[in-house]
Amino acid sequence: MRPPSGVALSLAVLLFAQAGQAQTAAKEAAPPPADLPPGVSAALWKLSIPASLAPTPERVLLGEKLFNDQRLSVDDTVSCATCHDARFGFTDAKPVSEGVKGQKVTRNSPTILNALFSASQFWDGRASTLEDQTKLPILNPREMGMPDEAAVVAKVKAIPEYVRDFQKVFGHEVNFDDLATAIAAFERTLYSGNARFDRFITGDAKALTAAERRGWALFNGKARCNSCHAGNVVSPLFRLTSWRWRRASPSWAASW
Numbered sequence: 001m002r003p004p005s006g007v008a009l010s011l012a013v014l015l016f017a018q019a020g021q022a023q024t025a026a027k028e029a030a031p032p033p034a035d036l037p038p039g040v041s042a043a044l045w046k047l048s049i050p051a052s053l054a055p056t057p058e059r060v061l062l063g064e065k066l067f068n069d070q071r072l073s074v075d076d077t078v079s080c081a082t083c084h085d086a087r088f089g090f091t092d093a094k095p096v097s098e099g100v101k102g103q104k105v106t107r108n109s110p111t112i113l114n115a116l117f118s119a120s121q122f123w124d125g126r127a128s129t130l131e132d133q134t135k136l137p138i139l140n141p142r143e144m145g146m147p148d149e150a151a152v153v154a155k156v157k158a159i160p161e162y163v164r165d166f167q168k169v170f171g172h173e174v175n176f177d178d179l180a181t182a183i184a185a186f187e188r189t190l191y192s193g194n195a196r197f198d199r200f201i202t203g204d205a206k207a208l209t210a211a212e213r214r215g216w217a218l219f220n221g222k223a224r225c226n227s228c229h230a231g232n233v234v235s236p237l238f239r240l241t242s243w244r245w246r247r248a249s250p251s252w253a254a255s256w
Helices: 005-028 042-048 057-067 130-139 149-157 160-170 176-187 196-201 210-220 243-247 250-254
Strands: none
Touching (some): 057 160, 057 176, 149 176
């Protein structure tokens, strides 16, 4: 049965709009690094990182410095790296994380590996971007404990090294938005994609054992795990990724 003409027209308009969004996103996307691992497609990168937030070397260097600096906390004891330690896969390996003065927070720290591809941030999804995610722990009284944005800016401005860095990287004095932009730029360099599964999904059939391949067939077949955790070459993270990806039509996503 053919759909009514009005429905057909609406569908056509919707598909046209989605195609236009895809083309716009591609034009505005940051160019992907040349050394992307096999489990991270260039298409996924472009969908997730707009050109305005590109992790340039200068931003990344500043962001890494800020990420590891305990002076961003109220008592100089906690940095972003305290709860996202590279030694533990960018978590802290604790049941619940601890902030200034040993205060325990509500949840444990999620890894920030591949966080750049997530549609939302934090376990409860309350932040929509890495920049928003970066700001909140600094101001949380149980995490880094700074009272407000102005206090953060004043503290960073009092460090001559950062005064020079922000002027060099952003062309103006320290502000809270640029601080978050720099840290998020560093976090966008923290991705993985060269596990055995990544090699398998990109064509190396021997990367998984026979038992693992049977499990993969079950995952995608009778068990129906992939209904909620689809994993494939263009979406290898077993979850929804960027908001652009989430809004895409299945046919558009399949074009990659």
